[in-house]
Amino acid sequence: MALISPITSSHGKTFNQKLFSRIRVAIESDVPHIYKLMQQLFVYHDITHLLKSNESSIASGLFNPKYPHLSPVTTLLIEVSTDPFPSCPNDTTSSKEVDLNMPLIDEESEQFRVVKHDQHDVFIAGYVMFYPCFSSFFENPVFHMENFFIRECYRRKGFGKWLFSTMASEAARMGFSSIDWYASDWNESGLDFYKHMGATISDDFRVLSLAGKALEAFEDDSN
Amino acid sequence: MALISPITSSHGKTFNQKLFSRIRVAIESDVPHIYKLMQQLFVYHDITHLLKSNESSIASGLFNPKYPHLSPVTTLLIEVSTDPFPSCPNDTTSSKEVDLNMPLIDEESEQFRVVKHDQHDVFIAGYVMFYPCFSSFFENPVFHMENFFIRECYRRKGFGKWLFSTMASEAARMGFSSIDWYASDWNESGLDFYKHMGATISDDFRVLSLAGKALEAFEDDSN
Numbered sequence: 494m495a496l497i498s499p500i501t502s503s504h505g506k507t508f509n510q511k512l513f514s515r516i517r518v519a520i521e522s523d524v525p526h527i528y529k530l531m532q533q534l535f536v537y538h539d540i541t542h543l544l545k546s547n548e549s550s551i552a553s554g555l556f557n558p559k560y561p562h563l564s565p566v567t568t569l570l571i572e573v574s575t576d577p578f579p580s581c582p583n584d585t586t587s588s589k590e591v592d593l594n595m596p597l598i599d600e601e602s603e604q605f606r607v608v609k610h611d612q613h614d615v616f617i618a619g620y621v622m623f624y625p626c627f628s629s630f631f632e633n634p635v636f637h638m639e640n641f642f643i644r645e646c647y648r649r650k651g652f653g654k655w656l657f658s659t660m661a662s663e664a665a666r667m668g669f670s671s672i673d674w675y676a677s678d679w680n681e682s683g684l685d686f687y688k689h690m691g692a693t694i695s696d697d698f699r700v701l702s703l704a705g706k707a708l709e710a711f712e713d714d715s716n
Numbered sequence: 717m718a719l720i721s722p723i724t725s726s727h728g729k730t731f732n733q734k735l736f737s738r739i740r741v742a743i744e745s746d747v748p749h750i751y752k753l754m755q756q757l758f759v760y761h762d763i764t765h766l767l768k769s770n771e772s773s774i775a776s777g778l779f780n781p782k783y784p785h786l787s788p789v790t791t792l793l794i795e796v797s798t799d800p801f802p803s804c805p806n807d808t809t810s811s812k813e814v815d816l817n818m819p820l821i822d823e824e825s826e827q828f829r830v831v832k833h834d835q836h837d838v839f840i841a842g843y844v845m846f847y848p849c850f851s852s853f854f855e856n857p858v859f860h861m862e863n864f865f866i867r868e869c870y871r872r873k874g875f876g877k878w879l880f881s882t883m884a885s886e887a888a889r890m891g892f893s894s895i896d897w898y899a900s901d902w903n904e905s906g907l908d909f910y911k912h913m914g915a916t917i918s919d920d921f922r923v924l925s926l927a928g929k930a931l932e933a934f935e936d937d938s939n
Contacts, residue, residue: 545854562848631769634777637860658937664931672931673924673926675918678920695898699918700918701915712885714888
């Protein structure tokens, strides 16, 4: 991992005093950025050995499902810019200004640069991915939150709360009964954040899976 | 809970020597039985306080979704009878004979009696419920196993293995990447069964949820 230094930081984007941001629904051309965010999420959780997807399978899963009956997946992105975003009649977009106490340096800005809007520099700061599903526990469907990630340099600015709240608002307005997800038990700051958002952490549920060769072994199973 | 005694057992069904069984896909008229099985599952896991669904919401979720874009849910039932099931060209049905070492008494048989087929007594012994979904971890979709339950008097006869294998076979044949589910960490016999089936138990993933008033609080959230 690159150390933060004046030399490398000179290649990144520096935000002074003010930062403009918005949340919007991801589209297919965002997939390369989504996959890079996903890789950082798996690195953060130290579970890169579990990452068996690739950019192509994510594109297919999100936008061109081979299995059309699967619940559609929604990805919300947080974008940041030094300039205000143009106002937009699209309800799925919400905007916010953030005052910075000190300059914010995004070392990896070029990897997360969005195709320019109106000649403005726009970068992806984080994302949340979720889909609706049936639940035997509740009267109405629930959201399963598949991924939630804010890039490191954009943390502790309220973006996580904004992004999570946007998804939770959507669930509540649709009359859904719950949002469920997994988190690592060593991730104290993550768990504290979720508890602060009102989440309940199950005391005794464990997450199990049957995958790889253990699952393939059932292919010719004649019972 | 009723104690097993000769008096109460006289109200139940007794299987001697041999039991015929089959696995089939549930249909809408099975919902009352499915909901009773679900109630027993929640009692077994001591989580009845989490059961907020009802027979009507289960019927709607499984067969008449208010939200048509949700992944379809499959429920497989195990049926048992003292008589052989008629052979059926339906691929979704598989049959098996079970030799009994000692008589098997089903105290609750009347609660789980299926409308008679050809004048034979048929009862529901257990079920598995699952649906396909996107996964950021894998190249292909996965099954989420929502419920898995064998009624107490039918345990330790190989029904659980048969039912689980039937679902796992389906996942493997569809080229799916994984099956995932939750289990209680105190449920040693359940975890041992799943491990025996090849499952991996996550060391550090916790299950979180945001539901009830904590979720409703986001309804009017203006961020």
